[in-house]
Amino acid sequence: MDAGHVMLGKVQYSFRAPRLAVTAHDFAFGRLLGLGSYSKVVEATMKSTGEKYALKVMDKQHILKERKGQYIKRERLILDQLDHPGVVKLCFTFQDEHSLSKKICVLMEGFLAFGTRAWFPE
Numbered sequence: 001m002d003a004g005h006v007m008l009g010k011v012q013y014s015f016r017a018p019r020l021a022v023t024a025h026d027f028a029f030g031r032l033l034g035l036g037s038y039s040k041v042v043e044a045t046m047k048s049t050g051e052k053y054a055l056k057v058m059d060k061q062h063i064l065k066e067r068k069g070q071y072i073k074r075e076r077l078i079l080d081q082l083d084h085p086g087v088v089k090l091c092f093t094f095q096d097e098h099s100l101s102k103k104i105c106v107l108m109e110g111f112l113a114f115g116t117r118a119w120f121p122e
Helices: 060-065 069-081 111-119
Strands: 005-008 011-014 027-035 039-046 052-059 090-095 099-104
Touching: 027 052, 052 060, 060 069, 060 099, 069 090
Parallel strands: none
Antiparallel strands: 005 011, 027 039, 039 052, 052 099, 090 099
């Protein structure tokens, strides 16, 4: 099965958001926006375009150790399939040997930046 598909149960799903050949070196990382048990969300600027986005970075070792792979696949599928102005959009994903990353397509100058300042003061 190629990177553009996932099996959940007996059903195969296709992804709209591509897996890109980028690495962490393609981004300049800014402030921490959120922290979870196996992931963090950081402000990230794509060096080639200068656009700021929220980037969810997940610890691959923790995911494997805790057997959370199915949850991660399901989360990607849900974010990928949703298309609503009130829900963040998944632009693309990438991974390296240490982490999985999901780029959330919300410009940081917009609503998300306002909301995160209220919940995550600097």
